[in-house]
Amino acid sequence: MPTPLADFIHSARRLFVLTGAGCSTDSGIPDYRDADGQWKRTPPVNYQDFMGGEPTRQRYWARSLIGWPRFGQALPNGTHAALAALEARGQVEVLLTQNVDCLHQRAGSEAVIDLHGRLDQVRCMGCETRSDREAFQHTLLAANPGWETLEAGIAPDGDADLENVDFSAFNVPACPHCGGILKPDVVFFGENVPRARVDAVHAHLQNADAVLVVGSSLMVYSGYRFVQAAAKAGLPVAALNLGRTRADDLLTLKVEQPCAPALSFLLPATA
Numbered sequence: 392m393p394t395p396l397a398d399f400i401h402s403a404r405r406l407f408v409l410t411g412a413g414c415s416t417d418s419g420i421p422d423y424r425d426a427d428g429q430w431k432r433t434p435p436v437n438y439q440d441f442m443g444g445e446p447t448r449q450r451y452w453a454r455s456l457i458g459w460p461r462f463g464q465a466l467p468n469g470t471h472a473a474l475a476a477l478e479a480r481g482q483v484e485v486l487l488t489q490n491v492d493c494l495h496q497r498a499g500s501e502a503v504i505d506l507h508g509r510l511d512q513v514r515c516m517g518c519e520t521r522s523d524r525e526a527f528q529h530t531l532l533a534a535n536p537g538w539e540t541l542e543a544g545i546a547p548d549g550d551a552d553l554e555n556v557d558f559s560a561f562n563v564p565a566c567p568h569c570g571g572i573l574k575p576d577v578v579f580f581g582e583n584v585p586r587a588r589v590d591a592v593h594a595h596l597q598n599a600d601a602v603l604v605v606g607s608s609l610m611v612y613s614g615y616r617f618v619q620a621a622a623k624a625g626l627p628v629a630a631l632n633l634g635r636t637r638a639d640d641l642l643t644l645k646v647e648q649p650c651a652p653a654l655s656f657l658l659p660a661t662a
């Protein structure tokens with residue numbers, strides 16, 4: 392039986408899809424926020440703290456060293472597959488994701504903009520060289536023997552819930568080219584999304600005829616502003632999210648269900 396969500400999707404020609412942490416929870420990457428949009432855990436690292444202090448960088452990279460293996464091995468789930476199938480049907484103008492896990496790409500989506508960057512890359516803040524996070528794991532381990540044996544829970548931003556540890560002995564490798572500060576190529580809290588990326592997203596919004604939000608509470612302004620702009624332009628907006636979203640009063644349709652089953656109608660029927 393067609394659902395209101397299926398009707399909404401079928402009637403759109405060029406969907407602007409915006410996804411958030413709720414897409415990746417089934418892949419074992421936890422959500423930052425609860426159903427009311429409040430923090431479930433310690434907020435992630437702040438940009439000014441990271442750039443301003445070696446202790447913050449020691450803490451971040453130590454936790455990242457431990458969290459990376461599980462994060463790097465996470466696999467796409469049914470939600471990613473359904474949205475890749477939607478793109479294959481030619482209905483996706485762009486898929487804008489707030490996630491940094493690259494699971495949409497791994498599921499086959501191609502028209503993806505990583506609003507907050509991607510965790511599988513490391514960026515030098517001095518010379519702008521990008522390098523591979525998996526390779527950097529070996530650099531981290533070589534500089535910090537024994538740290539990989541610490542156990543901790545995985546966190547949404549790919550680091551780990553590691554507390555009561557003295558991080559002052561942790562060696563943070565510098566850029567091999569210029570000695571600059573190495574940072575994951577993601578937009579931290581307190582950091583702006585690059586202007587060119589924001590402009591590219593707005594250009595896609597101009598081409599879209601509807602907006603579909605999947606698994607995001609839209610509490611972060613960097614994503615919310617596009618829904619605001621869409622509503623202002625008169626585009627219908629549907630949201631599939633467990634719990635409240637910041638844009639609830641702008642929505643044409645709100646579906647409070649787990650993402651993967653609600654979108655499973657997009658997948659080819661299995662024999």
Ligand SMILES: [Zn+2]
Nearest residue numbers: 515518566569
């Ligand atoms: Zn450098």
